[in-house]
Structures are given as structure tokens and as C-alpha cells.
Amino acid sequence: MKVLIVSDTHGKHENLRTILRREKHIDRMIHLGDAEGYEDMIAQMADCPLDIVQGNNDYFCQLEQEKEIEIGKYKAFLTHGHYYCVNMGLADIMKEGKSRGADIVMFGHTHRPVIQYGDGIIALNPGSVSYPRQEGKQPSYIIMEIDRAGEAEFSIKYV
Numbered sequence: 001m002k003v004l005i006v007s008d009t010h011g012k013h014e015n016l017r018t019i020l021r022r023e024k025h026i027d028r029m030i031h032l033g034d035a036e037g038y039e040d041m042i043a044q045m046a047d048c049p050l051d052i053v054q055g056n057n058d059y060f061c062q063l064e065q066e067k068e069i070e071i072g073k074y075k076a077f078l079t080h081g082h083y084y085c086v087n088m089g090l091a092d093i094m095k096e097g098k099s100r101g102a103d104i105v106m107f108g109h110t111h112r113p114v115i116q117y118g119d120g121i122i123a124l125n126p127g128s129v130s131y132p133r134q135e136g137k138q139p140s141y142i143i144m145e146i147d148r149a150g151e152a153e154f155s156i157k158y159v
Contacts, residue, residue, distance in 0.1 A: 003144040004069060005044075007032035007080075007108025008128035010057065013045065015129045015139045015159045020045060023143065030072070032108035032126065033058060033080030055080040055108065072146045074103045081107030081125070090116060090123050097121050104152075113140040113156045124154060 004026045009016055015067045017056035020026070029046040031039070033055025054063035059108050067078040068139070075095045086109055094116075097105030104122045112134040113127030127133075127140035139159040 001027045001146040004029045005106060005126045005142040006129050007126050008034045008111055010034050011036040011038055011085045012130040018159055019104060019141055032106055051078060053078050053080055056082045068100060073150050074152060075101055076104040076106055079105050086110055092158035094121050094123055115154050129133035
């Protein structure tokens with residue numbers, strides 16, 4: 001199973017189109033907020049099941065602020081991250097994920113990609129497809145691949 005994880009598209013979709021052409025055959029897509037009203041368009045572009053949560057720039061939408069989903073044998077907690085002070089560190093969001101029984105917590109908001117393992121939980125932030133803030137400022141995303149044994153591997157990729 002191949003899962004595309006993105007965040008913070010902010011209404012700019014050319015890089016997302018490039019990612020979808022490059023990655024092909026996505027089984028599921030996760031968008032971690034700040035779609036800015038384009039969630040239906042993103043769902044059409046993805047052409048696979050889409051899980052999406054509300055970001056701090058998603059005004060007047062009906063998206064959930066947080067979601068808990070199953071991906072293979074993993075329970076994932078999805079949120080944009082701004083309610084958990086992710087700009088100050090990952091302690092709060094990882095604590096929340098653990099309290100919900102999640103194996104993985106996925107968030108956006110910082111526009112900086114992260115894969116962090118700690119205390120029985122994995123924190124994933126794909127960075128931003130449109131407005132990256134990390135050194136080098138390359139648009140980024142994460143691919144989650146689950147092998148035949150059910151084990152997940154994560155990789156940060158750049159546009």
C-alpha cells in the first residue's frame with residue numbers, strides 16, 4: 001500500500017500535480033490542512049481515497065479538525081498541528097497521539113518536513129507543497145509504504 005501525505009497546499013496545486021504524476025498508483029492520500037477551500041478539487045486530483053483535516057487557514061469549511069484513521073495495522077491521528085504548539089516542539093502533539101492510542105501522529109502547519117520516532121509513536125510532518133520553510137526551501141511530501149508483512153516505511157521526498 002502506498003500513501004501520499006501532504007500539507008499546506010494553500011490553493012497552489014502545480015506541485016501537487018507534479019507529485020501525483022511522479023508517484024503514480026497512490027492507494028490513499030492524506031492532506032493535513034490548509035487546502036483553503038480546494039478540498040473537492042484535491043479529491044478529484046488524487047483519484048483515490050482522501051483523508052483531509054482543517055488547517056488554520058481553512059475558513060468556513062466543513063472539514064474535521066482532527067481525525068483518527070486506520071492504515072493497515074497502524075492507528076494514525078491526523079491534525080493540522082496548530083492547536084498543539086508544533087512550532088515550539090513535538091512534545092504536546094506526541095503526548096496527544098499517545099493518549100489516543102495512535103502509532104503515528106501526522107500534522108502540518110510548520111511547513112518543515114519531519115519524521116521523528118520516539119516513545120512508541122512516530123511523528124510525521126510532510127512540510128509544505130507550496131510554501132516550504134526549511135533550509136533550502138524545497139516543497140516536500142512524505143510517502144508511506146506498507147510492505148507485504150504490514151510494516152510501514154516513511155520517506156520525505158522533494159519536488
